[in-house]
Every structure is written in structure tokens, then in C-alpha cells.
Amino acid sequence: MSHYLHITVDLLFGFAGLFVFNQVLGKAHFSKLTPFEFVAILVLGDLVGNAVYQPDVTAAQIVYGILIWGLIIYAIGRLTLKSKKMRTLFEGEPSIVIRRGHLQYDVMRRNMLDLDQLLSMLRQQGYFSLREIEYAVLETNGMISVLPKRPYGPPTRADLGLHGVGGRVPITLILDGRLQSDNLGKASLSEPWLKQQLADRGITSYEGVLYADWDPEEGLFVMPHQ
CATH class of the missing domain: 3.30.240.20 (bsu07140 like domains)
Structure with a gap:
């Protein structure tokens, strides 16, 4: 009987730990997982599953394991938010x-x-x-x-009798405050021109831009940091 009680208590603590883990990391980590996030969730599930059926593992140890693993994933998540290199390393690129x-x-x-x-x-x-x-x-x-x-595809501007060219992919020029120099060349644009466009919008540096792209038809789109 005590063995079943041990499993019940461990499952309750494991559930509570996983619930907190989910709330801290946010919904985005569990919508469509990247390969790194998939492995992270597998390790977390294995950690809790094995611990529940080990009689010598206490509920406190389960919570501690979830906490440490959660802190590692959280720290990596913060790094990927701030650094494109880290994002590419852990999440890859399209x-x-x-x-x-x-x-x-x-x-x-x-x-x-x-x-x-x-x-x-x-x-x-x-x-x-x-x-x-x-x-x-x-x-x-x-x-x-x-x-x-x-x-x-869906009805285009030409189908509706409007002027415009379809089938274009906007070119990302700035991402997380960093200039995408290669893309600037692909768009046949110059850096002085881009800086002037940002200045016209009251933005003095690339760090003030969260995202910017160029579409030959619609021009420059800029989303500043809030």
C-alpha cells in the first residue's frame, strides 16, 4: 500500500512541476516543436517517468530535477531570443x-x-x-x-484587375536589431539608403529595429522595438 501511495505522491508532485514548467516556458514551446525542443521534452518526460517508479527517489528530488532541467531550457530560450547565432545553433534555419x-x-x-x-x-x-x-x-x-x-494560388491582384506582381518573397533586411548584409545586396539596396529610411522614421540605429523587410512592390516595412 505504501508503494502505491509513494507513486501517487510522486505523480502529483511531477504533475505540479510540469505544470509550472509549462507556464514558465510559455505556449510557444509546445505548439510546433523544433528538434531541440522535442529532445528537451523527451528528456523531461523520461526524467519524471523513471523517477516516479523508483522507490528511493523522493518527491523533492523529482521537483529538483524538473527545476534544474527547466532552468536550463529557460536559459537557452532567453539566449535564443537575444542572439541570432544561438537561435541558429539550437533551432536551425528555414x-x-x-x-x-x-x-x-x-x-x-x-x-x-x-x-x-x-x-x-x-x-x-x-x-x-x-x-x-x-x-x-x-x-x-x-x-x-x-x-x-x-x-x-488564391485570387491575385491581377485577377481582380489591379496592378502588381505576384509570387514574390519579401527580403529580410534587419532581424532582432542586426543588419542582414547579404540580403541587402540581394535586394540591390545600399546601406546608406537604408539608414536614411530608418532616420526618416525616427530610428537612429539598427538596434532600434525588431524586424524590417523589403518588397519590390510594397517597399520597405519596418517594425521598431517596443
Whole structure:
């Protein structure tokens, strides 16, 4: 009887610890997991599961284990918020697997993605032929984002009799206060021009910008830090 009581108490403490862990880390960590977050959750579940059925493990030790593991994940989460390098290290970067209607075989090989898998993922997004795809991006959580060619996507501005060019992907110029120099060159823009655009908006440095991108049709979009 005491053994069952021990399991019950440990489960209650484990549940309480996991509930606090979830509240502290936030909902985003459990929506669509990156590979690192997936491993972190597996380790956490294994930690609690093994501890519950070990008679010599106390409830306090379970809570302590959850606390230490939670602090490690929380610290890494804070680092990834502040540093793009750390974010890339732990979360990876999105990969363009279809660019302008053409498969990027080297990118697919790096991500261990074969054609059958790609076609399956596209079908789940509602696209049944590669001819329909302008861009496809493999996200860090393993999902795929699709920009269809104009004939296969939602009604475009041209369909509505409006001027404009479809099938464009905005180019990120500033991310978390850091200039994306390579992207600036791809957009055929100069840094003095960008600084002047920011100055016109009352922003004196890149650190004052959370996010900025360039679209040839719609121009520069800037989201300052709050």
C-alpha cells in the first residue's frame, strides 16, 4: 500500500512541476516543436517517468530535477531570443527547398529530405504537383510553407484587375536589431539608403529595429522595438 501511495505522491508532485514548467516556458514551446525542443521534452518526460517508479527517489528530488532541467531550457530560450547565432545553433534555419519553381537538390540532401517526403508534405498543404509551387520553405519545426504560382494560388491582384506582381518573397533586411548584409545586396539596396529610411522614421540605429523587410512592390516595412 505504501508503494502505491509513494507513486501517487510522486505523480502529483511531477504533475505540479510540469505544470509550472509549462507556464514558465510559455505556449510557444509546445505548439510546433523544433528538434531541440522535442529532445528537451523527451528528456523531461523520461526524467519524471523513471523517477516516479523508483522507490528511493523522493518527491523533492523529482521537483529538483524538473527545476534544474527547466532552468536550463529557460536559459537557452532567453539566449535564443537575444542572439541570432544561438537561435541558429539550437533551432536551425528555414531552408528553401523549391526556389522559383526549381527543386534545390543540395538543400534537400542537407536536410535528409527525399522527393517522396516532399511531395507528401506538399499534398498536406493542398498542392498535388510541383508545377504549382513557386517557393517551398522547410521550417525549423519540420513543417513546410508554400508560396504557389499565381495560377494555382488564391485570387491575385491581377485577377481582380489591379496592378502588381505576384509570387514574390519579401527580403529580410534587419532581424532582432542586426543588419542582414547579404540580403541587402540581394535586394540591390545600399546601406546608406537604408539608414536614411530608418532616420526618416525616427530610428537612429539598427538596434532600434525588431524586424524590417523589403518588397519590390510594397517597399520597405519596418517594425521598431517596443
